[in-house]
Amino acid sequence: MLDAESLREELQTIAGLTSAPINLNFFCHAQPEPCREWELRWRRLLSPYFAEYGIDPGPPPSAAGRRPFSVEMADQLEEFRPAVISFHFGLPSAELLARVRGWGAKVLSTATTVEEARWLEAHGADAVIAQGLEAGGHRGHFLADDLSAQMGTFALLPEIARAVRIPVIAAGGIADAQGVAAAMALGAAGVQIGTAYLLCDEATTSAVHRAALKSDAANATALTNLYSGRPARGIVNRLMRELGPIHESVPSFPLAAAAIAALRSKAESLGSGDFSPLWAGQNVSGCKEVSAAQLTRELACACKL
Template structure:
């Protein structure tokens, strides 16, 4: 079975979900161009998701993918949280922020029964997950609404686990990929592989279709992935500068600047490793800090710094998510970019 027949799209091309940088507008544009548009749902509650889906289904009748996180929310560690805020205190003083005014919050929420209720209403063709798969009863609800299930693997072991636990296809997320690592069986970053090392190993290890992700930004990259056995590709970073993306002006400027040549995995912004363009706070604190609270609790303390700096035109404290290959970033329509990438399937 081809990936197109499994997912219902014309092209074996998935626009990666990128929370905070797109909404239904980009998703619909990719769907209407023949790819599988994705909607990142990690920042939505059930009511916000319902509104996004109402808008999305007005813009497209094509299949789309809804993406959720499925992490286990951690317990708050008061001592670690205090140490993290202490590390950030000089920045609070510099930007005239009162640390006492900063509240703690849950941040990104995992997939839940409330979200499953929304899926029952809209019956999406595809639902994808990051950080493994949800509990068996929740996964059963997803499948009962008729959706095919995808999830990201960053190692061969994770791919085998996903296949054994019900994934219909697996996204092989290479080390080059922007945004959060999908790793869930191990926290050891030394076990992470580049896309073109990881992909053929996963293809050999599982029977379900494998989708390549990470570092693919043009038709040439698409061809390379398909030559190594991928059933399709997932592209994220290249879509960030499209007209329909909601990427901020600061983020867009960074993507199109020489700074985009230097990315790193960092846990400063959320508590989990995610790849972004190196900025001031990553340089000064180090991209990986043992002080950062567990995902997603690190976010609340650094968010006011981001907001205040961005109001002054600075991305010094912003998560400028990007993969290692930003050469595909162009200020063009998503349909045009999708057509460019699709050339990799035909030549």
């Protein structure tokens, strides 16, 4: 989500605070061309909400917001030589990947199917993240977008562990030390946990998002393409209920986000998360209002088992 300049600033800040290895994460989707017709269809669908809030959605975007990993980003990173670079939505071009590997970084990426895991291994990933359907946030699929091909973490993980020789990191629905131990027993070399950290002191989770995570609403999540153009799991809210979580008129990732932005910020200023992406996985039972360090110690604490 950072542009090259802010990425550099963040890296400089981190370098001033620690010499420990760091992991940077990038999306590597194909950048779509904005399509006026599609954008207008999307805005028509949202127009009753713009009218309700008395707001103007602003001009259609002239360029996509979230950018995929690029030469420009690699230029910024090189001097800092981060130890780990992880990607979502596949891998960047062979040239860019060779450059990252050239400075010694380990490369991780997400697989949502056995086929994607095999593809990542064959294309140079050092480890694969097996992301089950329970996971919060964007689903990392990249070979096919068939949502019916989704598997739960504990069905997907052992299959991927058998199919590849590189280490497998389990992701999706893991929220406590027992879940971590179960993933390790099924062949994981490590786990990736997102949802459980969303209430941590350091997390920049918004007020409406925090409130939703602490409410009964968090028990109902769904995959939705409404907020970005790609399926991502979040707490079901008004927009998802009224338009349906997956809608064919939504522009390609990441273009959908632009038209919603004004609606989202107006609603949030009134304390409503009706139009906000409330990313969360199916298992919110591990969310705690503690420091990330404490939560990590608890998750890693084998003595509790």
